[in-house]
Amino acid sequence: MELLLAIIAGVLYSTGIYLMLRRRLAQLIIGLGLLSNGTNILILSAAGVTRGKPPLITPITTRADQFADPVPQSLILTAIVIGFGVLAFALVLAHRVHRSTGSDDIDAIGPDRV
Numbered sequence: 001m002e003l004l005l006a007i008i009a010g011v012l013y014s015t016g017i018y019l020m021l022r023r024r025l026a027q028l029i030i031g032l033g034l035l036s037n038g039t040n041i042l043i044l045s046a047a048g049v050t051r052g053k054p055p056l057i058t059p060i061t062t063r064a065d066q067f068a069d070p071v072p073q074s075l076i077l078t079a080i081v082i083g084f085g086v087l088a089f090a091l092v093l094a095h096r097v098h099r100s101t102g103s104d105d106i107d108a109i110g111p112d113r114v
Contacts, residue, residue, distance in 0.1 A: 005045035012038030025094040025104040032090060036083035040076045047072030 012034050019031030047069055098104050 001049045002045045005041055005049070009038045009042040009045060012041065023106050025097065025106065028106070029087065029090050029094060033083070033087055036079070036087070040079050040083075043072055043076050043079065 016031040016034035016038060019027045019034065022028065022031070094104065097109060101108055103109075
């Protein structure tokens, strides 16, 4: 399962970087979203997929390796919130740039054209 998640994260990273190298703002924003999702999957696969119990206080008879680790889950939740904020800011910024320049081509954006 970790191998499949690592392959998916690699595909998302490569697609996201390819789209971020394109000349249009819309493709840059989509690439940023794919890169963010690839990072979340990478954190999950690096921590290891555990089909364990939730980390709650139970009797002493249970071992620590039977629990799911809550740290990667909290890191992914934090990364989702930060990624959503960055994407929302990038969308608003791209909309403003498109309104002021009339184009979404990155080469058309410059100090002499604004």
